[in-house]
Amino acid sequence: MTASDNSNAVTANAAEGQGELMARPGRFREFWSYFSENTGAVIGLVVFLTFILIAAFADVLAPHSPTEQFRQALLQPPAWQEGGTSEFLLGTDAIGRDLLSRLIHGARYSFFIGVIVVVIAAGSGVFIGLVAGFARGWVDTLIMRLMDILLAFPSLLLALVMVAILGPSLVNAMIAIAIVLQPHYVRLTRAAVLQELPKDYVTSARVVGASRFRLMFVTVLPNCMAPIIVQAALSFSTAILDAAALGFLGLGAQPPTPEWGTMLADSREFVLRAWWVVTFPGLAILINVLAINLMGDGLRDALDPKLKRS
Amino acid sequence: MPLLDVRNLSVDFKTANGQFRAVDGVDVQVDVGDVLAIVGESGSGKSVSMLALMGLLPWTATITSDSMMFDGVDLSRADDRTRRSIIGKDVAMIFQEPMSSLNPCFTVGFQLREALKAHLPLSRRERQKRAIELLEQVGLPEPERRLRAFPHQLSGGMCQRVMIAMAIACKPKLLIADEPTTALDVTIQAQILELLLDLQKDTGMALVLITHDMGVVAETAQRVSVQYAGQKVEEQGVNDLFANPHHPYTDALLAALPERATTKHLPSIPGVVPGQFDRPAGCLFSPRCQFADDHCRQVKPGNAPAELGHARCHYPLIKGVPQREAS
Amino acid sequence: MLNFILRRLGTFIPTFIGVSIVSFLFIRLLPGDPILLMAGERGMTDERYAQLMTQFGFDQPLLSQYWDYLKGILQGDLGTSFKTKRPVWDEFFTLFPATLELSLCAIVFAVTLGLPAGIIAAVKRGKWPDQALMSTALVGYSMPIFWWALLLIILFSGMLGWTPVSGRISLMYFFPTDTGFMLIDSLRSGQEGAFASAVQHLILPTIVLGTIPLAVIARQTRSAMLEVLSEDYVRTARAKGLGPLRVNGLHALRNALIPVITVIGLSVGTLMAGAILTETIFSWPGIGKWMVEGISSRDYTAVQGGLLMIAVIVMVVNLVVDILYGLINPKIRK
Numbered sequence: 001m002t003a004s005d006n007s008n009a010v011t012a013n014a015a016e017g018q019g020e021l022m023a024r025p026g027r028f029r030e031f032w033s034y035f036s037e038n039t040g041a042v043i044g045l046v047v048f049l050t051f052i053l054i055a056a057f058a059d060v061l062a063p064h065s066p067t068e069q070f071r072q073a074l075l076q077p078p079a080w081q082e083g084g085t086s087e088f089l090l091g092t093d094a095i096g097r098d099l100l101s102r103l104i105h106g107a108r109y110s111f112f113i114g115v116i117v118v119v120i121a122a123g124s125g126v127f128i129g130l131v132a133g134f135a136r137g138w139v140d141t142l143i144m145r146l147m148d149i150l151l152a153f154p155s156l157l158l159a160l161v162m163v164a165i166l167g168p169s170l171v172n173a174m175i176a177i178a179i180v181l182q183p184h185y186v187r188l189t190r191a192a193v194l195q196e197l198p199k200d201y202v203t204s205a206r207v208v209g210a211s212r213f214r215l216m217f218v219t220v221l222p223n224c225m226a227p228i229i230v231q232a233a234l235s236f237s238t239a240i241l242d243a244a245a246l247g248f249l250g251l252g253a254q255p256p257t258p259e260w261g262t263m264l265a266d267s268r269e270f271v272l273r274a275w276w277v278v279t280f281p282g283l284a285i286l287i288n289v290l291a292i293n294l295m296g297d298g299l300r301d302a303l304d305p306k307l308k309r310s
Numbered sequence: 311m312p313l314l315d316v317r318n319l320s321v322d323f324k325t326a327n328g329q330f331r332a333v334d335g336v337d338v339q340v341d342v343g344d345v346l347a348i349v350g351e352s353g354s355g356k357s358v359s360m361l362a363l364m365g366l367l368p369w370t371a372t373i374t375s376d377s378m379m380f381d382g383v384d385l386s387r388a389d390d391r392t393r394r395s396i397i398g399k400d401v402a403m404i405f406q407e408p409m410s411s412l413n414p415c416f417t418v419g420f421q422l423r424e425a426l427k428a429h430l431p432l433s434r435r436e437r438q439k440r441a442i443e444l445l446e447q448v449g450l451p452e453p454e455r456r457l458r459a460f461p462h463q464l465s466g467g468m469c470q471r472v473m474i475a476m477a478i479a480c481k482p483k484l485l486i487a488d489e490p491t492t493a494l495d496v497t498i499q500a501q502i503l504e505l506l507l508d509l510q511k512d513t514g515m516a517l518v519l520i521t522h523d524m525g526v527v528a529e530t531a532q533r534v535s536v537q538y539a540g541q542k543v544e545e546q547g548v549n550d551l552f553a554n555p556h557h558p559y560t561d562a563l564l565a566a567l568p569e570r571a572t573t574k575h576l577p578s579i580p581g582v583v584p585g586q587f588d589r590p591a592g593c594l595f596s597p598r599c600q601f602a603d604d605h606c607r608q609v610k611p612g613n614a615p616a617e618l619g620h621a622r623c624h625y626p627l628i629k630g631v632p633q634r635e636a637s
Numbered sequence: 638m639l640n641f642i643l644r645r646l647g648t649f650i651p652t653f654i655g656v657s658i659v660s661f662l663f664i665r666l667l668p669g670d671p672i673l674l675m676a677g678e679r680g681m682t683d684e685r686y687a688q689l690m691t692q693f694g695f696d697q698p699l700l701s702q703y704w705d706y707l708k709g710i711l712q713g714d715l716g717t718s719f720k721t722k723r724p725v726w727d728e729f730f731t732l733f734p735a736t737l738e739l740s741l742c743a744i745v746f747a748v749t750l751g752l753p754a755g756i757i758a759a760v761k762r763g764k765w766p767d768q769a770l771m772s773t774a775l776v777g778y779s780m781p782i783f784w785w786a787l788l789l790i791i792l793f794s795g796m797l798g799w800t801p802v803s804g805r806i807s808l809m810y811f812f813p814t815d816t817g818f819m820l821i822d823s824l825r826s827g828q829e830g831a832f833a834s835a836v837q838h839l840i841l842p843t844i845v846l847g848t849i850p851l852a853v854i855a856r857q858t859r860s861a862m863l864e865v866l867s868e869d870y871v872r873t874a875r876a877k878g879l880g881p882l883r884v885n886g887l888h889a890l891r892n893a894l895i896p897v898i899t900v901i902g903l904s905v906g907t908l909m910a911g912a913i914l915t916e917t918i919f920s921w922p923g924i925g926k927w928m929v930e931g932i933s934s935r936d937y938t939a940v941q942g943g944l945l946m947i948a949v950i951v952m953v954v955n956l957v958v959d960i961l962y963g964l965i966n967p968k969i970r971k
Contacts, residue, residue, distance in 0.1 A: 032699065145655065151906075154909040154951060157913060161663060165666050264781075366876055414870070415892055539788075
């Protein structure tokens with residue numbers, strides 16, 4: 001549709017004998033046209049928005065309280081299986097809590113984990129990366145060596161050890177994951193800054209006398225955003241996965257929190273007896289992470305001019 | 311029968327904003343031993359039409375044509391296997407960027423012998439011998455040593471000589487040279503052109519030279535085809551073209567040559583080749599043409615007769631004067 | 638090339654020192670008294686406390702403590718695990734072969750499936766094989782592997798009964814484990830069925846640990862191939878009239894492998910992180926399980942030593958990958 005609008009406009013212009021250059025489609029519209037071309041990305045976006053809605057209206061949507069124990073219905077299978085009832089659609093866990101309600105409330109935690117971790121990691125990482133890119137010299141070297149050191153540890157291992165220091169809880173797990181993810185932002189931002197700095201628009205802003213602060217945040221940063229946004233999407237899913245892994249190892253959210261990883265840890269001993277307590281929390285993690293990664297891929301294709309089809 | 315006869319070739323590219331027509335109804339004829347120059351600015355589709363012939367366009371391209379006859383085979387209808395047996399053997403091509411056109415991971419010798427192995431029944435030793443011969447033929451000293459070198463160890467000019475050696479390895483009937491000298495130093499450019507022309511004379515192969523440089527055309531070609539925005543706008547013998555261009559675009563190109571300048575300032579053609587978003591309704595050259603009127607801007611021109619160089623113009627020029635009554 | 642190696646070593650050494658500082662500080666950052674933590678003894682007398690303080694060197698200034706620690710590392714002394722009372726260094730290298738064996742199997746699994754998948758997807762770009770392969774790869778990439786492990790256990794151990802649930806080999810077999818690699822040791826033992834049992838035990842952990850690297854390698858191979866396929870030299874290869882197998886499998890792949898090998902090398906970190914989860918679930922007696930147990934049983938000297946050793950291994954592998962990268966990339970080689 002965009003294309004035909006344009007060609008019509010062009011014909012009209014040309015007919016009037018002006019022959020002037022037609023403006024390209026607007027930036028957001030161009031982005032959206034790339035993004036929406038990618039069916040997977042749109043599906044991911046829809047699923048992700050659904051998760052946000054579920055998280056927001058968990059209290060209304062959940063049929064039961066996530067912590068209420070129904071003593072008469074321990075390890076009850078899902079409704080469609082023999083022995084299941086419509087009261088507990090996805091069945092109950094070992095102490096009679098409704099699985100569906102716990103999953104719905106769990107959406108809150110995973111969304112919350114993703115947002116907080118990305119905000120902390122991206123905020124600090126981008127700032128440090130900007131400083132490194134602008135300062136150059138020994139400040140730059142020092143920052144980048146520090147990041148090398150952090151990156152030398154496998155992410156989950158470092159998070160594990162940090163939780164050991166801070167004590168096992170969801171908040172500490174989030175802090176640890178944010179610290180582990182932050183070096184990626186530093187590297188990305190610094191690389192983008194170094195690529196932008198020699199460009200003419202930065203020089204002209206300098207010549208006009210823009211302050212260093214203004215140069216960093218107003219002139220250069222907006223032009224470095226594309227890879228950072230993509231990284232944000234990817235680390236959102238990493239954060240959810242790692243938090244769930246820590247929860248699974250007993251070092252993240254603590255029971256009875258209905259966090260999906262923690263729920264899986266609780267259910268491990270029933271692996272061969274009650275498939276539903278194992279299957280559903282993991283499926284929720286997978287679908288959530290998959291949706292975000294689909295979106296992330298779409299974002300990358302739409303924002304990264306290098307991969308754009310010519 | 312011409313060696314190469316392409317009829318009504320069009321190439322469209324799929325882009326994010328719809329189809330873009332890069333080549334629009336172009337005809338190309340090349341006779342045995344002919345030297346044809348295809349001239350045009352960047353974006354005029356001159357390389358694309360030859361890449362389409364070779365089957366080297368990316369997957370985003372859609373090629374349509376009435377026929378692409380080469381030496382009795384219709385390449386537009388041939389299957390991949392038939393096409394591959396012709397490409398690289400009877401038709402060969404060299405490219406604009408010699409440095410990036412050679413694979414950085416393999417030695418020159420490997421890539422050269424590979425071209426031989428693909429089409430000729432030679433033994434390993436014969437291939438090595440022929441490879442050395444070829445490098446000598448294209449004027450590279452110390453061929454044995456060069457064969458062991460990686461492309462990044464050679465200069466741009468040397469890489470282009472290697473590319474030429476690879477292209478003529480199987481004694482092709484037609485060599486397509488896509489701006490072979492654009493990426494090279496000025497001093498090397500003349501040497502490479504001379505080499506190409508010598509090889510053409512020695513072997514009797516036909517040569518299609520794609521270029522944007524009218525100076526190169528004057529020195530090399532027998533016939534010239536001028537392309538603009540994907541269309542062929544004029545075709546003539548080289549002497550006639552320089553003496554009496556019939557299309558205003560050709561005229562403007564020639565006027566921009568320093569050798570032909572009559573004023574102190576070199577004339578230039580205002581504007582750029584129309585892109586996807588600003589294709590005019592009438593003649594594609596009308597926004598930049600000094601002779602254009604409303605008729606030109608609204609109605610697409612057809613081709614003038616052969617004596618007017620097939621000029622795609624409403625008012626073809628004769629001795630620089632538009633023939634308004636003619637249409 | 639020598640220059641390149643030296644330059645690369647120049648960044649290795651400061652990072653190594655940094656990593657050693659992090660692991661040195663680990664015990665000192667833990668909440669509570671480090672001496673009590675390290676000794677792990679209850680009801681300690683003041684005398685004993687003072688004795689331990691000297692033994693661990695806590696009466697020294699921090700800098701000289703670190704210096705002693707660093708000297709210890711370089712001599713292979715990582716302290717003593719208070720749980721087993723054995724040197725952490727020995728402990729680590731007893732368990733390390735199990736993790737190495739599992740990781741190698743996982744990488745082989747990931748490369749043999751991921752590389753062809755990526756190549757096919759790139760060559761069939763936009764068509765159904767590409768979409769099917771890349772959708773699968775994205776699912777693998779998004780997989781919570783601890784859940785994946787449980788699912789596979791439900792299916793293959795629970796429902797089909799094909800594979801065992803935990804351990805490296807059936808308890809029926811007993812033989813000396815000289816190399817530490819169960820596949821090799823079981824073959825050498827000559828006991829009938831031992832090797833088959835070892836293989837059976839390896840299958841599920843290998844799949845679980847290899848899943849994410851497999852997805853990453855497939856995706857990376859595809860994008861590297863796509864980039865390379867639009868290069869001029871691939872066009873040259875096609876212009877020679879070469880067939881698709883030679884163009885894609887030789888001219889393109891050889892160049893695309895350069896970034897892919899880097900990714901394979903960098904997945905060592907991912908493997909170590911994955912090993913923590915995989916080994917815990919399958920009771921695989923390797924480093925990952927040892928670290929998790931160390932944290933839950935507060936065996937902090939073991940955790941400290943493991944932290945350092947794993948980081949050093951990852952760094953060394955990355956160093957080797959970088960040098961290899963130089964070797965296969967002729968532009969750097971000169």
